Amino acid sequence: MNIGIDMMGGDFAPLEAVKGIKLFNEAHLTVDSSQLTVNGQPSTVNLALFGDKAHIETLLKEHAVDTSNIKIIGTSQVIEMDEHPTKALKEKQDSSIAVGFGYLAKGMVDAFISAGNTGAMMVGSLFSIKAIEGIHRPTIGAYMPRENGKLGWLIDAGINSDCKPENLEQFAMLGSIFAEQILNIENPRVGLINIGEEEGKGNLLAQAAYPLLKENKHIHFTGNIEGRDIFLDKADVMVCDGFTGNIILKLAESIHGLVQRRNVHDEFFDMFEFEQYGGVPVLGVNKPVIIGHGISHAKAFKNMITIAGKMVEKDVVGMIKKSVTVGS
Amino acid sequence: MNIGIDMMGGDFAPLEAVKGIKLFNEAHLTVDSSQLTVNGQPSTVNLALFGDKAHIETLLKEHAVDTSNIKIIGTSQVIEMDEHPTKALKEKQDSSIAVGFGYLAKGMVDAFISAGNTGAMMVGSLFSIKAIEGIHRPTIGAYMPRENGKLGWLIDAGINSDCKPENLEQFAMLGSIFAEQILNIENPRVGLINIGEEEGKGNLLAQAAYPLLKENKHIHFTGNIEGRDIFLDKADVMVCDGFTGNIILKLAESIHGLVQRRNVHDEFFDMFEFEQYGGVPVLGVNKPVIIGHGISHAKAFKNMITIAGKMVEKDVVGMIKKSVTVGS
Numbered sequence: 001m002n003i004g005i006d007m008m009g010g011d012f013a014p015l016e017a018v019k020g021i022k023l024f025n026e027a028h029l030t031v032d033s034s035q036l037t038v039n040g041q042p043s044t045v046n047l048a049l050f051g052d053k054a055h056i057e058t059l060l061k062e063h064a065v066d067t068s069n070i071k072i073i074g075t076s077q078v079i080e081m082d083e084h085p086t087k088a089l090k091e092k093q094d095s096s097i098a099v100g101f102g103y104l105a106k107g108m109v110d111a112f113i114s115a116g117n118t119g120a121m122m123v124g125s126l127f128s129i130k131a132i133e134g135i136h137r138p139t140i141g142a143y144m145p146r147e148n149g150k151l152g153w154l155i156d157a158g159i160n161s162d163c164k165p166e167n168l169e170q171f172a173m174l175g176s177i178f179a180e181q182i183l184n185i186e187n188p189r190v191g192l193i194n195i196g197e198e199e200g201k202g203n204l205l206a207q208a209a210y211p212l213l214k215e216n217k218h219i220h221f222t223g224n225i226e227g228r229d230i231f232l233d234k235a236d237v238m239v240c241d242g243f244t245g246n247i248i249l250k251l252a253e254s255i256h257g258l259v260q261r262r263n264v265h266d267e268f269f270d271m272f273e274f275e276q277y278g279g280v281p282v283l284g285v286n287k288p289v290i291i292g293h294g295i296s297h298a299k300a301f302k303n304m305i306t307i308a309g310k311m312v313e314k315d316v317v318g319m320i321k322k323s324v325t326v327g328s
Numbered sequence: 329m330n331i332g333i334d335m336m337g338g339d340f341a342p343l344e345a346v347k348g349i350k351l352f353n354e355a356h357l358t359v360d361s362s363q364l365t366v367n368g369q370p371s372t373v374n375l376a377l378f379g380d381k382a383h384i385e386t387l388l389k390e391h392a393v394d395t396s397n398i399k400i401i402g403t404s405q406v407i408e409m410d411e412h413p414t415k416a417l418k419e420k421q422d423s424s425i426a427v428g429f430g431y432l433a434k435g436m437v438d439a440f441i442s443a444g445n446t447g448a449m450m451v452g453s454l455f456s457i458k459a460i461e462g463i464h465r466p467t468i469g470a471y472m473p474r475e476n477g478k479l480g481w482l483i484d485a486g487i488n489s490d491c492k493p494e495n496l497e498q499f500a501m502l503g504s505i506f507a508e509q510i511l512n513i514e515n516p517r518v519g520l521i522n523i524g525e526e527e528g529k530g531n532l533l534a535q536a537a538y539p540l541l542k543e544n545k546h547i548h549f550t551g552n553i554e555g556r557d558i559f560l561d562k563a564d565v566m567v568c569d570g571f572t573g574n575i576i577l578k579l580a581e582s583i584h585g586l587v588q589r590r591n592v593h594d595e596f597f598d599m600f601e602f603e604q605y606g607g608v609p610v611l612g613v614n615k616p617v618i619i620g621h622g623i624s625h626a627k628a629f630k631n632m633i634t635i636a637g638k639m640v641e642k643d644v645v646g647m648i649k650k651s652v653t654v655g656s
Contacts, residue, residue, distance in 0.1 A: 161531035195574040203489035203571040227578030243531040246523040250555030
């Protein structure tokens with residue numbers, strides 16, 4: 001399989017991307033590593049790197065990266081973190097993100113990764129590979145650390161701030177497929193983030209979403225969960241609108257800094273270092289796209305490549321397409 | 329001044345209320361304690377206890393409470409924590425909460441405190457003493473611990489789950505008065521809880537609330553704050569709808585349990601023991617009403633009485649009335 005990587009995205013580009021590729025290749029290219037499979041056949045991951053060719057070549061050499069599975073596609077422009085997504089994609093057609101999406105749309109790579117401008121990655125996804133037919137709102141989720149050491153999945157984590165009940169129902173379906181295939185959680189429990197335990201509680205959105213989730217045969221809905229349940233193992237997939245989700249995510253992300261500044265050393269609180277999880281996929285679009293945090297370091301890039309590989313291997317996009325066809 | 333206390337509310341009633349009263353009286357009735365003042369004159373706090381008279385008398389004696397400022401009003405019924413508020417208040421007219429509100433409405437007490445059924449306390453407030461004219465939605469806030477040891481004020485913390493922009497504007501005004509008078513924060517900074525820093529970000533509610541807050545001359549609006557800012561000292565009053573606020577509050581409340589179970593000992597994380605703050609006032613109604621957490625222990629009751637006393641002393645309700653008259 002072929003995975004495209006935006007080398008110019010993120011605060012430490014392209015250095016940390018190169019270091020992440022080195023980490024990935026060291027594990028992936030050794031004989032004893034668990035190879036990914038496609039259609040039951042072992043599949044080497046070939047990496048297509050989009051960015052400043054000379055700079056990337058120098059760094060690959062400096063860090064002694066095995067380049068046997070690497071191809072560099074030189075691009076001359078960079079979309080900065082604070083640029084307006086639509087405008088930047090239109091004006092910077094030779095940017096690493098724009099060219100990467102071109103490759104993805106043409107099938108020249110099977111997945112595309114970036115730790116760059118999230119808005120540009122979303123717009124690029126929606127305009128180049130597009131939303132899956134029947135999916136109203138592609139979405140992004142977020143990992144949530146749990147006291148028992150497991151990970152939960154919060155969805156939507158900030159893309160769709162105003163939602164309809166049907167959107168939340170689709171987030172639940174998308175999240176369930178992701179949790180089952182990528183987080184390896186069998187029959188994941190879906191919880192609706194709400195401000196009370198019983199059906200009928202909550203704001204108008206939550207009240208209307210509850211019966212939809214309850215009646216959906218493709219998910220395992222277990223009821224409402226509250227703010228106090230987020231870090232407990234009460235539901236595997238936690239569904240909410242992107243406004244609520246983004247506030248929860250950023251609040252959770254802030255805990256790691258607090259814990260570090262207070263000099264607290266604890267296995268559970270270490271899980272709040274979100275960087276370790278790598279990026280998250282845009283769910284509901286026609287190809288695997290992984291978006292990483294701007295502050296991504298080597299380990300995050302390695303993990304993003306791994307998640308992209310798993311998304312291709314398990315054909316998560318195909319499963320989502322099928323779930324939409326089957327309907328709720 | 330006279331403060332009414334529902335002795336039958338909370339998970340440990342009436343024992344913890346009695347212990348809280350003892351703590352309060354030990355500080356308040358000694359000569360060297362800082363007496364509260366009303367109209368510039370020192371004012372002893374007289375306590376009116378509503379509940380099972382015989383039981384309360386026994387406990388007061390057992391705990392050797394100074395009863396020189398205490399009067400017991402015997403009531404024969406109790407509104408349980410899980411009862412339907414409106415129904416319970418209607419059917420249990422001799423409950424401690426119903427009788428307490430009767431005293432408050434008639435001016436026989438100046439403030440009323442309960443750690444009982446929050447819904448019944450809200451309904452009781454709205455039906456007996458009523459919302460201040462011009463206040464669309466009375467509200468409840470919550471203390472938020474900050475890394476620098478100070479406290480922030482989150483408002484609405486769960487009463488009004490669906491809000492209009494004008495509601496958020498009033499929450500900001502109510503919260504500012506509370507923060508200035510009770511938390512002693514001069515010219516408190518108001519932040520709008522949102523999912524981006526710049527004006528124009530957020531869901532439709534936040535987008536519409538921003539200009540109202542910006543143009544309001546009676547508050548010190550400092551812009552949007554994000555989930556990561558909640559535990560930092562970025563704004564003193566943090567405004568949001570009650571759905572968002574309740575999720576933030578319950579998530580924050582859950583941190584104390586996590587920290588305890590992980591055996592983390594830290595001054596900052598100790599601040600997440602919300603019980604220490606006592607109750608919170610219903611803001612926007614015609615008399616001071618304080619609602620405590622169901623699990624309130626002695627210290628919480630003591631603090632609730634203190635807050636009620638300060639609300640009366642500073643005439644917070646009068647200030648709110650004035651702010652509504654002046655308009656925004």
